Amino acid sequence: MPSVSDLSTHIGYWMRMVSNAVSQDFARKVMAEGVTVAEWAFMRALYDEDALAPSALAEKMGMTKGAISKLADRLLAKGLVGRVENEKDGRAHSLFLTAKGRANVPVLASLADMNDAEYFGVLTAAEREALVRTLKVLVERRGLKNIPVD
Numbered sequence: 530m531p532s533v534s535d536l537s538t539h540i541g542y543w544m545r546m547v548s549n550a551v552s553q554d555f556a557r558k559v560m561a562e563g564v565t566v567a568e569w570a571f572m573r574a575l576y577d578e579d580a581l582a583p584s585a586l587a588e589k590m591g592m593t594k595g596a597i598s599k600l601a602d603r604l605l606a607k608g609l610v611g612r613v614e615n616e617k618d619g620r621a622h623s624l625f626l627t628a629k630g631r632a633n634v635p636v637l638a639s640l641a642d643m644n645d646a647e648y649f650g651v652l653t654a655a656e657r658e659a660l661v662r663t664l665k666v667l668v669e670r671r672g673l674k675n676i677p678v679d
Contacts, residue, residue, distance in 0.1 A: 547648070550648070551644065551645075551648050552566070554644055554647070554648075555640070555641065555644040558640040558643070558644060559637055559640060562633065562636060562637060562640070563607065564604075564607070564609070564633075564637065566678055567600055567678035568600060568603060568604055568607075568609075569637045569641075570590065570676050570677075570678045571586070571590070571597070571600045571601075571604060571610075572604065572609060572610070572626060572630055572633065572634050572637070573634060573637070573638070574586060574589050574590050574676070575610070575624060575625065575626050575630075576626060576631070576634045578625070579625060580613055580623035580624060580625035581623055581624055581625075582615075582621065582622070582623050582624075583597045583598060583601060583622075583623075583624060586624060590675070590676045590678075591674045591675030591676055592675065592676075592678075601624055604630070608627055608629050608630075609626065609627060609629055609630035609633060610624055610625065610626060610627060610630055611624070611625050611626075611627045612624055612625075613625060
């Protein structure tokens with residue numbers, strides 16, 4: 530019988546354990562505010578902009594235009610995002626945060642900050658810096674660009 534490595538011998542196992550816990554708790558927190566993690570990421574991506582075309586937002590977030598369209602439709606229905614038609618091209622439009630959406634972003638950001646503090650506050654400042662530095666190296670060397678929303 531061939532030797533089979535134990536799950537716990539894989540770095541990915543430990544990363545997934547932490548990632549799942551952090552993500553699931555955060556998802557519960559933002560769901561209590563009426564949005565999903567993907568919707569929060571979409572809103573945060575729009576927060577520093579007056580308005581963005583869906584194609585620009587898709588590029589910024591590393592998502593498909595179809596995924597952006599679905600998120601936009603959900604956020605439009607919730608009154609958190611608005612749509613403005615392009616005056617030069619009637620087929621084109623841009624998306625923007627409504628006043629309600631803009632007011633909601635700092636609330637959601639504070640939940641993200643709180644979630645990080647709950648999980649990573651057990652580390653020393655040096656340990657947190659080393660963890661972030663290591664993760665950034667992996668992101669850079671693997672060429673990862675998509676904003677994690679799942």
